[in-house]
Amino acid sequence: MPQSMQITAATIDPALLDLPWEMPLEEWPAEVLAALPRGLSRHVVRFVNLSERVIAVKEIGESVAYREYELLRNLIRLGAPCVTPTAVITGRKGLGGSTLNSVLVTEHLSYSLPYRALFSQYMRPETATRLIDALAVLLVRLHLLGFYWGDVSLSNTLFRRDAGAFAAYLVDAETGELYPDGLTEGKRLYDIDVARTNIIGELMDLQAGALLEPSVDTIEVGDRIVSRYTELWDVLTAEETFDLGERWRVRSRIEKLNELGFDVGELTMKTEADGSGTRMIIQPKVVDAGHYHRQIMRLTGLDVQERQGQRMLNDLQTFRTVTGRKDEPVEQVAHIWLTEVFEPTLAAVPMELRRKLEPAEIFHEVLEHRWYMSEQRQHDVSTEEAVADYVSTVLPQHWDEQSYLSLGDTQEMEAIFSDDEEPVPEDDADFAALDEATASAFELNPMGFTAGMKFKGE
Known part of the structure; x- marks a missing residue:
């Protein structure tokens, strides 16, 4: 490790010290890199294998690196949907004594993809609107936490x-x-305006690279971020006034928030008298994401995404009904469902295919596949039969979203890690098209963070 190099981190992984910090990031050898699809960035970014995990390393100025590190730490503490910061490394010197940029290290978000990778093969135009819906939910969630992004983009x-x-x-x-x-309000509206402008430009870039159909109206899709954001923000924060005799609307409001993937932590209610009589005003003051996630976590211990949790709860309730267990405690039924339905379904998937998707996503797709098979055959298909058909016809077509691509020759590596905007060839099998389904996206599960520490190498 170069002398006087300083590492600021929550915890120190000894393997971090073995990386070639004395070299500019763009010159790092292929044997330490993880060949993951990388999005566009104004800085040099590389994915690195470290202790059986993957980290993202970004070269950046020292003050900016420390600032972003602390900001990400604070966002993680608030349960924000963002990557987890690992370390800031400063004081880097090249072999010839030249000063090298500081770096920010973050955990790679497993199973995640940049937007260009999602469009690297032909996908339906609806994919663009689904990404916008997901980004709208993210932006609302960040704004509720008091975070101003400043550069919202895909x-x-x-x-x-x-x-x-x-x-x-x-x-x-x-x-x-x-x-x-x-x-x-001014900062919120500015973030939305920046998002709209950037999204339109990015989608036009996709069209220029033949990754998005020419028929897609990029202006219309860009405008969607405004309408979807406004809709979500109003549902989550707007005051609602109604007569005292309409108190059922309080529960209705809460259920609507839950359907959007949010819990209500606090409600402010007050009454006011006007000429027409006494009325009640309700406004959610504290809202949080993860209603279904927390339910599944409480019942089964599984850490899943919000919509995955919703789908699993639906299947659990169906299981509870068809097995005649409606009068039994849901916690008890959930344990039975886990051991008799969820775990056997995943166990039926060959080990070499389980890295394709997250376990909860595989389970969701099996349920979808069972429904389609039953509809086609006009009779119920068993889960066992659906899994067998899914494993042989659907899952092998997925790109492996957990592991990194195998390292190829120098030319191949240059193509994988290129920072230019050339589209990935449509016949690249490593980017198989993702399944299409209608839905809107929800949020990241809350994550913890440990106190920071500093390490100075000699």
């Missing part, structure tokens, strides 16, 4: 599949600011 976002939809995560907080007292 490029600064990672996407994971969530029961056929997409969930979006912030991956670049370089231009962001966190306001504990909340955002002003």
